[in-house]
Amino acid sequence: MKFSDLKAKAEQLGVDKAARRASEKAAELAAKNKDTVGTWVDKAATTVDSKTGGKYADKVEKVKGGVTSGVDKLAAQAPSATTPADAASPMGATPPVDPVAPAHPAHAAPSAHAVPPVDSVPPVDAVPPVDPASPAR
Secondary structure, X not given: OOHHHXXXXXXXXXXXXXXXXXXXXXXXXXXXXXXXXXXXXXXXXXXXXXXXXXXOHHHHHHHHHHHHHHHHHHHHOOOOOOOXXXXXXXXXXXXXXXXXXXXXHHHOOXXXXXXXXXXXXXXXXXXXXXXXXXOOO
């Protein structure tokens, strides 16, 4: 199959438009979340360095630079830093997600009335049996 045939088939199926939309969306997300991605890359690099005792620090820095450069290049392709939905928001662009904050309310700090998580409840066989003949405590 020739390239021209393949290109025509892709156009017929709409693959070129879908790929373009995906690329534009990736660029928008990269531009919008550049700081968050940078924070996570720094955190990952620090974790790898601490787990390996810095043995691969030069390689970690190289990968970190590559990821940062890639995100920057992708973000530069974004049509704009804000999307129409952001423009309609009274506060402008949506703020980046805090990488330190819990992602889900279930992972947040427990309140005074919180039910303990299921994994903190002891299994039934770990609870001592109650002897009906013994006095109440």
